[in-house]
Amino acid sequence: MTFSVLIFLIALLITGFLGFSMLRGRRGGQPAAAYDLEVYREQLASVDRDLARGVIGEGDAERVRTEISRRILAADAQMRGEAAAAGPSRVVTGIALLGMAVLLIGGALWMYRQMGAAGFPDMPLSARLELAEELRESRPSQAEAEALAPPVQTPELEDNYAALLTQLRDTVAERPDDLQGHSLLAQHETNAGNFKAGYTAQQRVIDLSGDAAPAAAYADLGEMMILAAGGYISPEAEAALRQALEQDPSLGPARYYWGQMLAQIGRPDLAYRMWADTLRDSPPGAPWVQAIRGQIDDLAFRAGVFNAPSLSTAPGPSDEDMQAAADLTPEERQEMIQGMVDQLSDRLATEGGAPEEWARLIAALGVLGQAERAIAIRDEAMTVFADNTAALQIIDAAALQAGIAQ
DSSP states (O other): OOHHHHHHHHHHHHHHHHHHHHHHHHTOOOOHHHHHHHHHHHHHHHHHHHHHHTSSOHHHHHHHHHHHHHHHHHHHHHHHHHHHTSOSOHHHHHHHHHHHHIIIIIHHHHHHHHHSOTTOOOOOHHHHHHHHHHHHHHSOOHHHHHHHSOOOOOOOOOHHHHHHHHHHHHHHHHOTTOHHHHHHHHHHHHHTTOHHHHHHHHHHHHHHHGGGOOHHHHHHHHHHHHHHTTTOOOHHHHHHHHHHHHHOTTOHHHHHHHHHHHHHTTOHHHHHHHHHHHHHHSOTTOHHHHHHHTTHHHHHHHHTOOSSOOOSSOOOOOHHHHHHHHTSOHHHHHHHHHHHHHHHHHHHHHHOOOHHHHHHHHHHHHHTTOHHHHHHHHHHHHHHTTTOHHHHHHHHHHHHHHTOOO
């Protein structure tokens, strides 16, 4: 049974219920005044019986008969009025029922043809899963996606930076086995918007590193490929992300792009679970967290998740905190911000923290105009995360935001 037939039958059933209600009113029993007449007639007969037994006198019996007769006349007049106002005729009722049937049944079918997918075959869950797998296996390669992607708008580089980038390219070309050179080239080509050159250099980094290539290197490779393809995740990018997640299942950037890939191939259910778990496991300031929050509500709708708590908003200050901050003078507000920055700085110095927290402290110090302190925190963070490429990129981005980039 196709969906259109099901829609027709549902509309027909509703029409039948409504028509039954309309016709049942015409087949109803006697009006209420008819029951009153029966009661009054019984009372009149009862008066005659009481008079015959000598319970009441002739005068009382006559007065009671007069009152009951008056009530009988009133009830009879009321019954005639109810019969006259019993409703429309059967012809009018039939026309109304026909119009309602046309409206409900015809309207339902018209809306389905306008808004539905008339003629499209039923798709059970097994067919949807097979289609998603076919889409995954037959989707375009990296080269095909890059050919179809719109041209990348590369940023305009300062003359000094452009000269340094050219010099770096020449140096790496002369030293094809220089691991550090290729790592720098991949980073700066990506920063310059040359994503294909960036992932080519990053692939060379992985080749030179061999089995020692960290998970972050594969995640960076996948991200550069995705950027080069305009956001599309090719089989080659998927392979890089898979390698990253096999080495480190908790790697945030790889988990974000893996969820995006699942959504692209028609598995929003798996993508939603991946992103929801990633949000729960990631620090609030992680770069990928904001990207997930901006898309997860739409993904939940596509996955059919309607009763889950909203994950699109990050926890923040309470209304009381916001009101208290609004009531402060600029000097008091600056002092409050300084106190929060000092608390974060003390905690990182004594307990350590995630790279996102270090980056938040560096950016906050830049806003406060404390450049020397921001530089000191940046240098300390670079030492703490010397072996973590992803963390160093987060620190570099915060330093750039604070205006203290090297």
